Amino acid sequence: MSFLNPIFLLGLAALAAPVLVHLVRRTRARRVEFPTLMFVRQVPQRTIRRKKLHNLLLLLLRCLALLLVVLAFTRPFFSGSSAAETSKLERATVILLDASFSMRHAACFDDARRRADALVSEARDGEQIALISFDHGYTIDSRFTADQGKLRAALSAVKAGWGGTDYEQALRAAETLFREVNAGGMKRILMISDFQATGWNTADAPYRLGGDLQLALIEVGEVASPNLAVTEVNARALIFTQKYTDKLSARVANFSDDARARVAIDFSINDQTIEKREISIDARGTTTVEFAGFNVGEGINRGVIAVSGGNNDGGDFDPDNRFHFTLRRQPPSKALIVESASRGGGQSFYLRSALTTGENLPFVWTIKTSGQIDPDEIDECRLIILNDAGALSNTLAEKLRRHVEVGRALVIAAGRLTDATDFNRQLAGVAPATLGEPVQAGRGEEILISEVKTDHPVFEIFRGNGRLAAARFTGYHRSQPVPNSSVIARFEDGSPALIEATAGTKGKVLLFTSTLDASWTDLPLTSLYLPFVQQIVRYVGERETVSYQTIGQSFTAPVSADGTPPAVDTPGGTRLHERTLTHTGELIVTASEPGFYRLRYPEQPTFIAANLEGKESDFAKLNLGEFSSAVTAAGGAPVTGAVEDAKLQNEEIEARQRIWWPLLIVAAMLFVAEGLIARRTKMAKMIG
Numbered sequence: 001m002s003f004l005n006p007i008f009l010l011g012l013a014a015l016a017a018p019v020l021v022h023l024v025r026r027t028r029a030r031r032v033e034f035p036t037l038m039f040v041r042q043v044p045q046r047t048i049r050r051k052k053l054h055n056l057l058l059l060l061l062r063c064l065a066l067l068l069v070v071l072a073f074t075r076p077f078f079s080g081s082s083a084a085e086t087s088k089l090e091r092a093t094v095i096l097l098d099a100s101f102s103m104r105h106a107a108c109f110d111d112a113r114r115r116a117d118a119l120v121s122e123a124r125d126g127e128q129i130a131l132i133s134f135d136h137g138y139t140i141d142s143r144f145t146a147d148q149g150k151l152r153a154a155l156s157a158v159k160a161g162w163g164g165t166d167y168e169q170a171l172r173a174a175e176t177l178f179r180e181v182n183a184g185g186m187k188r189i190l191m192i193s194d195f196q197a198t199g200w201n202t203a204d205a206p207y208r209l210g211g212d213l214q215l216a217l218i219e220v221g222e223v224a225s226p227n228l229a230v231t232e233v234n235a236r237a238l239i240f241t242q243k244y245t246d247k248l249s250a251r252v253a254n255f256s257d258d259a260r261a262r263v264a265i266d267f268s269i270n271d272q273t274i275e276k277r278e279i280s281i282d283a284r285g286t287t288t289v290e291f292a293g294f295n296v297g298e299g300i301n302r303g304v305i306a307v308s309g310g311n312n313d314g315g316d317f318d319p320d321n322r323f324h325f326t327l328r329r330q331p332p333s334k335a336l337i338v339e340s341a342s343r344g345g346g347q348s349f350y351l352r353s354a355l356t357t358g359e360n361l362p363f364v365w366t367i368k369t370s371g372q373i374d375p376d377e378i379d380e381c382r383l384i385i386l387n388d389a390g391a392l393s394n395t396l397a398e399k400l401r402r403h404v405e406v407g408r409a410l411v412i413a414a415g416r417l418t419d420a421t422d423f424n425r426q427l428a429g430v431a432p433a434t435l436g437e438p439v440q441a442g443r444g445e446e447i448l449i450s451e452v453k454t455d456h457p458v459f460e461i462f463r464g465n466g467r468l469a470a471a472r473f474t475g476y477h478r479s480q481p482v483p484n485s486s487v488i489a490r491f492e493d494g495s496p497a498l499i500e501a502t503a504g505t506k507g508k509v510l511l512f513t514s515t516l517d518a519s520w521t522d523l524p525l526t527s528l529y530l531p532f533v534q535q536i537v538r539y540v541g542e543r544e545t546v547s548y549q550t551i552g553q554s555f556t557a558p559v560s561a562d563g564t565p566p567a568v569d570t571p572g573g574t575r576l577h578e579r580t581l582t583h584t585g586e587l588i589v590t591a592s593e594p595g596f597y598r599l600r601y602p603e604q605p606t607f608i609a610a611n612l613e614g615k616e617s618d619f620a621k622l623n624l625g626e627f628s629s630a631v632t633a634a635g636g637a638p639v640t641g642a643v644e645d646a647k648l649q650n651e652e653i654e655a656r657q658r659i660w661w662p663l664l665i666v667a668a669m670l671f672v673a674e675g676l677i678a679r680r681t682k683m684a685k686m687i688g
Contacts, residue, residue: 001077002076002077003074003076003077005073005074006074007074008070008074009074012067012070015067018059018062018063058674061670061673061674061677062674064670065670065671065674068663068664068666068667068670069667071660071663072660072664074660076659076660076663077659078657091127091128091185091186091188092127092128092129092130092144092178092186092188093119093123093127093128093129093130093187093189094130094131094178094189094190095116095120095129095132095192096132096173096174096189096190096193097112097113097155097192098134098170098193098194099134099135099139099159099160099161100135100136100160100161100163100164100165100196100616101135101160101161101162101165101551101616102165102196102619103160105225105317105619106225108221112192112220113156117155119190120151120152121148123148125146128144128145129142129144129145130142130143130144130174132177134165134169134170134173135162135163135164135165135166135552136163136164136166136552137166140173140177141157141158142154142155144177144180161551161592162551162593162594163551163552163592163613163616164198164199164551164552164613164615164616165198165199165616166199167200167631168201168204168207171207171215171631174189175189175213178213186214187212187214188214188216189209189213189214189215189216190216190218191216191217191218192218192220193217194619195217195219195621195624196618196622197620199622200622200627202630206630207631208630209632213632215628215631217624217627217628221619222619225317226255226257226258226316227256227617228254228263228307228317228321229255229307229317229320229321229614230250230252230307230323231251231252231286231323231615231617232250232323232614233248233250233251233303233305233323233325234248234250235248235249235303235325235327236248236327236360236547237326237327237546237547238328238542238545239327239328240329240330240360240361241329242295242296242329243296244292244293244294244295244296245292245293245359246292246360247291247292248290248292249288249289249290250267250288250289250305251287251288251614252281252288252289253286253614253617253618254282254283254284254286255617255618255620256283257283257284258283259280259282259285262278263278263279263280263307263309264278264307264308264309265277265278265279265305265306265307266304266306266307267305268303268306269296269297269301269302269303269304269327270297270301270302271302274294275294299328299330299604300326300328301326301328301329302326302596302607303324303327303547303609304322304325305322305323305325306322306323307321317619319594319612320616323611324548324609324610325547325611326547326596326608326609327547332363332364333363333382333383333541334363334364334380334382335363335364335366335381335383335385335537335541336366336368336373336377336378336381336384337351337352337365337367337384337385337387338369338370338384338385338387339367339368339369339387339389340370340388340389340390340417341369341370341372341390342390347388347517348367348516349517350516350517350518350524351516351517351533354529354530354534355533355534362538362541362542363537369389370389370390370393370396373396378399378400378402378403379399381403382408383409383410383537384408384409384410385410385411385412385413385516386410386411386412387413388413388415388418388515388516388517388519389417389418390417390419391419392422392426392427394426403507404503404507404508404509405503406507407506407507409507409508409509409540410430410510411540412427412431412509412511413516414435414512414515415514415515415517415519416438416515416520418477420436420438423435429503430503430509431482431501431509431511432485432499432500432501432509432510433479433485433496434480435477435479436477436478436479436480437477437478438476438477438478439475439477439495440475441474441475445474446472446473446474447476447491447492447493448469448472448492449469449473449489449491449497450490450491451492452468452469452488452489452490453488453489457538458488458498458539459488459489459535460535461531461535462531468528470526470528471521471526472521472522473491473514473520473521474521475515475519476491476497476513476514476520479496479499479511482501484501484502485500485501486499486500486501487499495513496513497512497513498512498513499511499513508540509540510536516533547609548610548611549608549609550591550610550612550613551591551594551611552590552591552592552613553590553591553610554588554589554590554591555588555589555591555608556582556587556588556589557589557599557608558586559585560601560602560603561601561603564585565585565586565587566587566599566601567599568587568589568598568600569598569600570592570593570595571594571595571596571610572595576589594610594611596609597609597610
């Protein structure tokens with residue numbers, strides 16, 4: 001017989017307790033002298049012997065019960081021939097193979113694949129094994145099978161990828177896969193990884209494997225490895241002037257315990273070097289490098305920030321030393337401000353000043369009254385602002401409706417010249433709300449905006465440095481938002497101030513229920529006006545464009561002029577053959593490797609940049625003890641190699657035999673029997 005927890009054998013010392021109690025409480029005869037024995041009751045010798053037998057029986061029961069409890073806690077099992085028969089029972093194993101980007105470092109993945117192949121070779125007859133490779137997601141490379149040839153073929157096809165690491169998703173996948181098999185023996189998970197610390201987020205809600213699952217952690221890779229990487233680039237993806245006037249910033253991280261000096265930074269566009277820098281980075285520190293004032297060509301531009309050099313460069317890992325992004329330059333779009341003819345001009349003075357102040361402006365503005373507009377010029381404008389324009393012609397209202405339905409933008413300011421009845425009739429189905437009667441503040445009174453969604457793009461710049469509550473209003477229109485619209489700002493009485501809705505294919509409409517001039521508010525006279533108006537215009541008018549994607553993210557490739565999606569080449573030059581389309585015919589592409597994806601259009605090719613997840617470049621190790629305790633029900637310590645296999649085998653045998661359970665049952669029965677006998681003896685003594 002063997003024991004899983006032999007340390008509990010020390011509990012055998014507890015057997016001394018009932019023996020000591022028996023000896024201490026043993027009845028000793030006292031010698032008493034009597035002048036005569038006629039008054040003493042005679043006790044038969046057999047009664048005395050019976051009492052001794054009862055006491056010995058109680059002692060035996062108590063000792064035996066304690067012995068069985070101690071043995072139960074040691075979790076005994078038979079490791080002889082009967083155990084051999086038990087070990088032959090079918091068991092199920094899931095091999096979790098880490099295929100994330102960090103496994104490309106220092107031949108980690110080759111070592112991991114060799115370890116997985118050895119585990120397959122050591123499988124028992126009839127053992128069901130499944131293979132799952134994982135990074136931030138997972139792939140079931142082989143479902144449960146006892147065919148080792150099939151498993152090796154699946155294993156040889158797995159390659160290290162470029163994605164981040166997520167251990168929890170891998171464990172969830174393994175636990176779900178066990179539902180497909182009905183194993184008579186143990187269910188175990190063998191996770192092979194470099195156990196990168198960034199792959200487990202301790203701040204997330206704790207996740208634990210089921211109690212019937214055993215987890216073994218098999219570590220590969222170096223104990224510690226320094227690394228230098230470009231982890232992030234902040235750039236305005238869409239620009240409208242030749243010179244890039246904003247600040248383009250790159251974050252460089254030093255994932256090592258030593259400072260790095262004389263690190264070279266190279267910034268290039270379309271394979272031409274724009275600027276070079278040299279920096280120093282503290283140990284485990286980051287440095288931000290900024291670039292500005294460079295020229296950008298028409299169309300799409302491919303930008304790269306690369307790092308190299310520095311002391312301790314021999315241990316650096318090269319694949320994450322380049323960060324890719326795109327800058328798209330295009331001419332400003334046409335935009336139109338429509339005002340009322342009854343004001344005699346000047347109504348849009350503040351609005352025009354705000355929209356034409358600054359650099360890299362996305363629109364060229366024209367101001368006209370509703371009577372001056374040729375309805376056909378609506379088709380040439382990407383954005384239209386109805387600045388308290390008053391009544392519209394039916395033709396113009398219909399043009400505005402089509403303008404929004406094809407995916408363009410409309411901003412409406414409803415002031416004192418806006419008639420609610422005409423507005424609701426002409427813009428029904430377009431406006432995000434129906435207007436009610438105007439509200440005017442009394443003399444000396446003012447109305448404030450008291451509720452703002454600061455997480456909305458229009459108001460995000462006011463989150464830390466300004467508040468619209470500083471603007472005072474003397475009038476606004478009551479309104480009732482239509483279904484599927486959203487109120488992003490309210491006046492202090494709860495009435496909507498700014499409402500948004502979508503229409504058609506990505507068309508955006510914003511309704512401001514007061515004025516954008518100074519007739520009902522002093523907002524144009526405050527410092528909040530310019531950023532407020534420019535944020536509205538950027539939100540509704542600019543195309544949603546990003547400078548890069550992260551590995552694992554998906555992007556859409558719009559259709560070409562003939563209505564067909566483009567051919568797509570990966571950064572490695574491979575043509576993508578998967579053709580997953582949206583309902584509008586756009587091609588869905590998931591970024592799976594860093595670099596530039598080439599979208600081949602008949603007119604002109606374009607590019608999409610993809611980059612590694614920044615935290616994946618940190619090769620710091622996970623605390624395996626803490627991780628194992630956190631994700632397993634028993635909280636056991638991690639085990640590796642031959643010790644792991646022996647431990648799992650013993651645990652499997654013990655779990656199958658479960659000898660501790662009948663031992664506890666027998667111990668409980670002995671305690672009950674001892675109690676009954678002791679009570680009966682005590683009662684007989686009292687009666688006697």
